[in-house]
Amino acid sequence: MRFQQTIRKPVTCSGVGLHTGCRVSVTLKPAPQDTGIVFIRTDVGGNPRVPVSIKHARPALLSTTVGVDGVQIQTIEHLLAAAAGLGIDNLYVDVDAPELPALDGSATPFVSLLLEAGIAPQDRRQAYLKVVRPLEVVDGDKRITIRPAAESRVTYTIDYAHPMIGRQVYAYDCSRDAFVGDIAPARTFGFLREVEALWEAGLGLGGSLQNTLILSEEGLLNEGGLRFDDEFVRHKILDLIGDMMLLGLPVIGEIEAVRSGHALHARLVSRILESRDNWVLISAQAPVPAGRLRELPPSLVASPSRD
Numbered sequence: 001m002r003f004q005q006t007i008r009k010p011v012t013c014s015g016v017g018l019h020t021g022c023r024v025s026v027t028l029k030p031a032p033q034d035t036g037i038v039f040i041r042t043d044v045g046g047n048p049r050v051p052v053s054i055k056h057a058r059p060a061l062l063s064t065t066v067g068v069d070g071v072q073i074q075t076i077e078h079l080l081a082a083a084a085g086l087g088i089d090n091l092y093v094d095v096d097a098p099e100l101p102a103l104d105g106s107a108t109p110f111v112s113l114l115l116e117a118g119i120a121p122q123d124r125r126q127a128y129l130k131v132v133r134p135l136e137v138v139d140g141d142k143r144i145t146i147r148p149a150a151e152s153r154v155t156y157t158i159d160y161a162h163p164m165i166g167r168q169v170y171a172y173d174c175s176r177d178a179f180v181g182d183i184a185p186a187r188t189f190g191f192l193r194e195v196e197a198l199w200e201a202g203l204g205l206g207g208s209l210q211n212t213l214i215l216s217e218e219g220l221l222n223e224g225g226l227r228f229d230d231e232f233v234r235h236k237i238l239d240l241i242g243d244m245m246l247l248g249l250p251v252i253g254e255i256e257a258v259r260s261g262h263a264l265h266a267r268l269v270s271r272i273l274e275s276r277d278n279w280v281l282i283s284a285q286a287p288v289p290a291g292r293l294r295e296l297p298p299s300l301v302a303s304p305s306r307d
């Protein structure tokens with residue numbers, strides 16, 4: 001078990017929200033151990049706090065949103081993915097608008113910002129949720145499965161009837177280097193034919209070729225082209241990594257997602273938390289009751305000693 005981590009100093013960035021189009025400034029700040037990720041709306045009286053948790057997840061199209069008492073923060077998934085990918089557990093996030101900035105549409109600007117702040121190990125070890133029996137959520141032809149595994153891995157399949165996408169499959173073995181190099185740079189994408197409908201729905205108002213890969217019927221409108229041939233499926237993995245932060249702690253298991261999206265990612269998180277017999281908590285802090293310890297294989301019970 002590794003120690004919990006936060007950042008060494010506050011860092012700030014600003015930009016435009018992808019869906020609201022609002023200008024927004026974000027300051028990431030160190031947070032004490034066992035805080036998790038907590039958003040603070042500095043533009044709302046009383047500076048309400050919204051902890052990242054499935055309990056606070058709010059239904060939203062095409063993005064992940066958390067809210068408490070009518071105060072929301074939208075499109076949090078790319079920042080959450082950056083934190084997850086770098087193993088940052090505790091963070092305060094001051095934000096002065098209802099949506100995080102899109103930046104370049106990937107998680108790389110958030111990764112750079114977090115690395116600029118520096119990563120600070122803390123005194124307590126990070127608890128993990130280890131899947132011991134498989135779980136699946138299905139919605140028509142979309143599905144996600146999580147199975148027990150020694151190391152975390154995500155395999156994602158997408159299938160779009162578009163000449164630049166088609167069927168793409170990507171397997172990501174979770175590691176900091178693979179996240180930073182292979183997953184974080186993948187940008188969000190959308191289809192030109194859907195743009196007007198999105199605008200009518202009040203979404204995508206801040207979308208542009210600077211923060212979204214936009215596909216016409218024939219090809220890609222972005223002049224610089226793709227960062228990877230399979231940038232689309234890599235971005236879906238990025239979104240999944242961010243959305244899994246709604247669990248509140250890292251999960252160990254092998255995830256297989258097919259044609260999935262934010263709503264099904266959130267359903268998987270809920271299903272995991274409801275299915276108490278399908279996972280064990282590996283924690284150095286909260287001792288597992290002695291009776292329960294005997295039921296678990298020794299490999300699943302972490303030693304509280306530090307090395």
Ligand SMILES: [Zn+2]
Nearest residue numbers: 077188235239
């Ligand atoms: Zn995304």
